[in-house]
Amino acid sequence: xxxxxxYLLFLSVSSLLxxxxxxxxxxxxxxxxEKRQLVHIxxxxxxxxxxxxxxxxxxxxxxxxxxxxxxxxxxxxxxxxSIISPKPAGFSSRVKIQHQSGxxx
Amino acid sequence: xxxILIVEQLSRIYHRHQPDEIAALRxxxxxxxxxxxxxxxxxxxxxxxxLLSLLGCMSRPTSGNIQLRNRNVSKLxxxxxxxxxxxxxxxxxxxxxxxxxxxVLENVMLPLYPSNQPLGEMKKTAIKILEQFELAGMMKKKIxxxxxxxxxxxxISRALVTNPEIIIADEPTAHxxxxxxxxxxxxxxxxxxxxxxxxxxxxxxxxxxxxxxQRRFNLRHGQLVEGQSS
Amino acid sequence: MxxxxxxxxxxxxxxxxxxxxxxxxxxxxxxxIATLGSVLFLTHALKLEATGSLTTAPDLVIQRVAAGxxxxxxxxxxxxxKKLPGVESVTPRIWGYYYDSLIKANLTLVGTNSHQxxxxxxxxxxxxxxxxxxxxxxxxxxFGPAIGDNLVLEDSKKSRIVFSITGIFRAESNLLTNDLxxxxxxALRDFFTMSPQLATDLVVQVxxxxxxxxxxxxxxxxxxxTRPITREEILHxxxxxxxxxxxxxxxxxxxxLIAFCILAWDKATGISxxxxxxxxxxxxxxxxxxxxxxxxxxxxxxxxxxxFILGILAAWIHIFVFGAPALVPLLKxxxxxxxxxxxxxxxxxxxxxxxxxxxIVPYLACTVIPSWKTAVTxxxxxxxx
Numbered sequence: 001x002x003x004x005x006x007y008l009l010f011l012s013v014s015s016l017l018x019x020x021x022x023x024x025x026x027x028x029x030x031x032x033x034e035k036r037q038l039v040h041i042x043x044x045x046x047x048x049x050x051x052x053x054x055x056x057x058x059x060x061x062x063x064x065x066x067x068x069x070x071x072x073x074x075x076x077x078x079x080x081x082s083i084i085s086p087k088p089a090g091f092s093s094r095v096k097i098q099h100q101s102g103x104x105x
Numbered sequence: 106x107x108x109i110l111i112v113e114q115l116s117r118i119y120h121r122h123q124p125d126e127i128a129a130l131r132x133x134x135x136x137x138x139x140x141x142x143x144x145x146x147x148x149x150x151x152x153x154x155x156l157l158s159l160l161g162c163m164s165r166p167t168s169g170n171i172q173l174r175n176r177n178v179s180k181l182x183x184x185x186x187x188x189x190x191x192x193x194x195x196x197x198x199x200x201x202x203x204x205x206x207x208x209v210l211e212n213v214m215l216p217l218y219p220s221n222q223p224l225g226e227m228k229k230t231a232i233k234i235l236e237q238f239e240l241a242g243m244m245k246k247k248i249x250x251x252x253x254x255x256x257x258x259x260x261i262s263r264a265l266v267t268n269p270e271i272i273i274a275d276e277p278t279a280h281x282x283x284x285x286x287x288x289x290x291x292x293x294x295x296x297x298x299x300x301x302x303x304x305x306x307x308x309x310x311x312x313x314x315x316x317x318x319q320r321r322f323n324l325r326h327g328q329l330v331e332g333q334s335s
Numbered sequence: 336m337x338x339x340x341x342x343x344x345x346x347x348x349x350x351x352x353x354x355x356x357x358x359x360x361x362x363x364x365x366x367x368i369a370t371l372g373s374v375l376f377l378t379h380a381l382k383l384e385a386t387g388s389l390t391t392a393p394d395l396v397i398q399r400v401a402a403g404x405x406x407x408x409x410x411x412x413x414x415x416x417k418k419l420p421g422v423e424s425v426t427p428r429i430w431g432y433y434y435d436s437l438i439k440a441n442l443t444l445v446g447t448n449s450h451q452x453x454x455x456x457x458x459x460x461x462x463x464x465x466x467x468x469x470x471x472x473x474x475x476x477x478f479g480p481a482i483g484d485n486l487v488l489e490d491s492k493k494s495r496i497v498f499s500i501t502g503i504f505r506a507e508s509n510l511l512t513n514d515l516x517x518x519x520x521x522a523l524r525d526f527f528t529m530s531p532q533l534a535t536d537l538v539v540q541v542x543x544x545x546x547x548x549x550x551x552x553x554x555x556x557x558x559x560x561t562r563p564i565t566r567e568e569i570l571h572x573x574x575x576x577x578x579x580x581x582x583x584x585x586x587x588x589x590x591x592l593i594a595f596c597i598l599a600w601d602k603a604t605g606i607s608x609x610x611x612x613x614x615x616x617x618x619x620x621x622x623x624x625x626x627x628x629x630x631x632x633x634x635x636x637x638x639x640x641x642x643f644i645l646g647i648l649a650a651w652i653h654i655f656v657f658g659a660p661a662l663v664p665l666l667k668x669x670x671x672x673x674x675x676x677x678x679x680x681x682x683x684x685x686x687x688x689x690x691x692x693x694x695i696v697p698y699l700a701c702t703v704i705p706s707w708k709t710a711v712t713x714x715x716x717x718x719x720x
Contacts (some may be wrong), residue, residue, distance in 0.1 A: 004344040014644045021651050025680035031507050034455035035388035041449050045392050047385050048513040051441040052669040060569040063405035154718050164715040191621025202616045206352035216620045218341050
């Protein structure tokens with residue numbers, strides 16, 4: 001057998017294995033229905049991935065200032081903070097400017 | 106005998122229109138017949154190598170024509186030149202130019218890769234050539250493990266593997282002692298007997314004065330000078 | 336086809352000549368792909384885990400915000416919300432954090448009113464009286480109790496409260512329940528000494544999902560000191576959290592990509608005199624420019640494709656067989672209770688193709704383009720030694 005044939009065989013076997021691993025094992029999350037029941041009964045809102053601070057334990061529930069409790073420009077206390085961004089979704093500006101004419105923008 | 110190569114008014118100018126312009130060849134005309142053995146002689150810098158590379162279709166002339174078997178090759182695109190180099194010429198370079206880390210067999214097979222031969226046949230062809238030169242025993246060895254004389258015979262095997270009509274050899278004896286030089290001339294004589302045209306660039310009197318050489322072209326400053334034939 | 340196969344054959348012999356150099360190149364390349372692939376697999380699996388299971392989270396959670404901070408919400412707000420059309424139910428919730436200074440772990444204490452008792456993912460049952468609790472497996476591992484043992488917590492008045500453990504959440508629910516201590520709502524209220532007029536937040540269930548956003552706006556209008564959080568926002572939080580463009584991906588991937596670029600640049604900035612000479616020799620003995628470029632193309636493809644596939648395989652095994660040991664410290668941070676998760680294999684093919692495109696194509700370009708110039712020049716220079 002030539003080197004080319006050996007290499008192509010190796011390549012096709014390994015890529016088939018990869019594709020098989022990637023596709024065949026995508027059975028969807030195991031026990032999804034059970035997890036949904038649990039979430040529903042206990043009213044869970046977040047994953048318990050990281051419990052070092054409340055904005056990393058409950059990123060969706062943390063208040064708007066959590067990571068900046070001492071000083072708005074303070075460096076993060078926790079390494080997870082570099083991964084879990086403090087900005088919750090649906091946070092919109094509440095500051096309005098009143099111009100001299102008195103009209104609100 | 107019919108002419109296999111006809112050269113008309115051939116010039117080659119390097120760095121054209123620049124301050125360091127050099128005319129390596131100036132309006133050279135010559136003819137080489139099929140089955141002939143010719144020598145290009147002259148001191149270094151006289152244009153031997155330039156002429157050899159033009160004849161071997163490795164570069165194109167600034168002006169003039171080269172006809173190979175009545176086909177003008179001086180203006181052909183590179184793709185066709187590569188094909189001509191592969192099918193018509195066998196090259197033996199002064200430095201041999203073998204790929205040092207590949208085996209003897211792989212080196213001899215090199216010119217056959219772009220051909221239509223399947224790999225198995227390529228191998229057979231290469232082994233047959235190596236057997237002719239009694240090199241088959243070392244075909245698995247790497248080039249860097251071999252002596253200069255052995256390397257040259259492999260370089261010749263590689264030149265012959267495509268069964269070319271014309272052999273071009275550039276200073277083939279430059280790295281050989283006199284005994285090996287004699288061997289080389291015998292090999293070339295045998296090739297000539299089998300009908301190959303041979304063009305040798307050399308400044309070794311042992312080569313250009315040998316009985317093998319049928320004609321000699323003497324170059325000086327890019328031009329042919331007297332004493333062309335011997 | 337035949338010609339390409341032969342050229343592949345030559346390429347492989349050619350690559351084998353520099354075995355050590357090329358193997359280490361493949362090793363570095365594979366490592367880069369494995370790192371990037373691991374992050375992609377992990378973040379995608381976590382994202383699916385979150386967005387898959389949190390679809391039954393409350394429609395709306397209403398927090399009170401005081402001085403920019405999350406504050407306890409008066410239960411009478413529930414009355415206001417209940418009157419809004421479209422609201423199905425409003426339930427005050429009690430939950431909070433509890434720090435244990437001995438093992439330095441943060442627990443999440445959750446109050447429940449559920450009478451369900453049994454849950455599929457709960458070994459045992461939920462507490463049905465104020466003296467009982469159910470705990471996550473992280474808590475159980477940290478402190479070592481089993482069902483039937485007692486969990487003793489010290490409240491803010493320094494008195495020790497004893498809870499009997501009636502249930503431990505199964506390992507499959509780890510990512511949701513690891514640090515939970517579930518108590519009956521009244522028991523937790525007592526434990527936190529929270530006034531009956533206050534709750535942690537309010538859970539609002541809505542009849543029509545399409546009205547959630549409108550309702551959130553109305554609630555915010557009627558109760559300006561509240562912050563409604565819709566389930567969509569929760570899901571969106573997790574979606575962006577583990578998005579390939581943000582957070583973890585950026586933190587890890589940028590470094591890896593830069594390293595890769597340096598590698599590619601090193602190759603691209605020129606080919607060695609030896610390689611130039613070799614290209615010249617091949618051309619002189621009759622190889623066409625396209626053949627020489629095909630060798631370079633195959634060379635790049637063999638290295639990059641081999642590394643890519645090996646890297647993806649390694650990443651898959653790293654994440655889904657061994658549970659991401661190399662990336663867990665990043666997520667874990669200083670957390671003491673960290674779930675030992677077994678992620679369900681989930682792959683986003685779009686991401687895989689993006690990764691393939693971003694690594695294989697530049698590498699191929701870096702191998703082929705520098706040879707281009709040498710390959711198109713006449714091989715005349717070879718004659719000159």
